[in-house]
Amino acid sequence: MIEVLSTFALNTVQDLGRFGSRHLGVGTSGVMDPLALTVGNILLGNPDDAAGIEIQTFPFELRFQVDTAFAVTGADCTATLDGRLLPPWWTTPAKAGQVLKLHPPKKGARSYLTLAGGVDVPVILGSRSTHLRSEFGGFMGRALAKGDVLRTAGGVGGPARLGPDEFGAEPADMALPPGASGETDSSDDTLPIRVLRAGEYELFPQEARQRFWRTAWKITHQSDRAGYRLGGEPLKLASRVEMRSYGIVAGVVQVPPSGEPIIQLSDANTAGGYPKIAGVVEADLWRLAQARIGSSIRFVDTTYDDAVAAMAPVDTYLAQIRRVVELYRQRPR
The missing domain is CATH 2.40.100.10 (Cyclophilin-like)
Incomplete structure (x- = not known):
């Protein structure tokens, strides 16, 4: 579980999108940058479409209420865990009580926070994505607010599978210029x-x-x-x-x-x-x-x-990350 300590408008829970409902007048929603969310989920061992948090207004701050692992991908924001600077596109273990803060990005527009197991919100028409104009999906159909508590790992492939101690991927804008x-x-x-x-x-x-x-x-x-x-x-x-x-x-x-x-x-x-x-x-x-x-x-x-x-090149980039992460997880401890 995580508690939102500080946020501005338009930060929402999103996955890869809501498909197969256009005949009902329901759009896709989902993350703006599917590559960033997918990489974050790969690093954590989540399903590719596990829900995360799309952050497009900064700063964004939260407190971990349980031990877990997380990754920050997307825009090159300055992420700190209890004040310790974290590399971009990196997965890190967090202890209960630690505070993660994402600062305005140096470049790019949107950052993505993925959590071990994914964000646990109801599945509506096959997706956990928020559609703000329709006020449904995601966390109570709205943008996140200070004091919100989100559960993780429930209903997204079972218990959270903690990522490696410290591990990351080459940012997409460097790997795919x-x-x-x-x-x-x-x-x-x-x-x-x-x-x-x-x-x-x-x-x-x-x-x-x-x-x-x-x-x-x-x-x-x-x-x-x-x-x-x-x-x-x-x-x-x-x-x-x-x-x-x-x-x-x-x-x-x-x-x-x-x-x-x-x-x-x-x-x-x-x-x-x-x-x-x-x-x-x-x-x-x-x-x-x-x-x-x-x-x-x-x-x-x-x-x-x-x-x-x-x-x-995009498919190759994702395949390489999957391969390296799998090899890293299989290494002798």
Whole structure:
């Protein structure tokens, strides 16, 4: 069990998402950065989809009420246990009474706290994830607050399996730099995001299509877990288009009448009707999750084959962590 000592708005319990309920009008929810949560769970010996805490407002502070193990992944926040500085992407044992504090990150937008056995909250429609707008899932359907006490290890694969004394993984942004795809822009800090052209791409005039690719789009303050609204010179259709609503998944880039693109994310609605110009490839969704409000991204035109191939380095990265952790656990004590 853990007790929340200090938190700000929007920090929630999340797992990998709620699937198979879109026909009921229920979105996926789940973590914005699935790679970070998965790595944290691997380090602790949890199922990949065990629930953890997504922290996107800092500082965040808690007290352990029982002996357990935990990991902190995602954004490069400064994590301390009773004042002792912890390495990033690291699993550590904690004693009852010890206090963990996560400070504002040096880079990145969201940190993830995973606990041995996972966070024990009710499973609703197959997931423990919080959907704030619908007020269900997670811990009482809301963001965490000071004084909340969360149980761990119940109903997530049995008793907590404590991790090794001190062990970690190479952070994803170091192991999987954007340069691996040959799509970096060394002239500035603009983050390249690979996308596929979507159904209404050809409806936009050529000038608008070209501007979509060359613009450094700013993530505006009108952004949250539902979607990132981008700032830049508007994209306009040659003429108004009437569309039927269609299903939405994370990564769909819509263009509303304002002309400023919106990237749909974890808490997106299940359907929408704005023209869609592109879709973010699965391999770059975690990068997008770590892009801060106020930072800039640039879209990179990608083929279907390259989008599929882009997951290979991610899968290899996870497989290597699994292999090393398993070998470490089997070592003579």
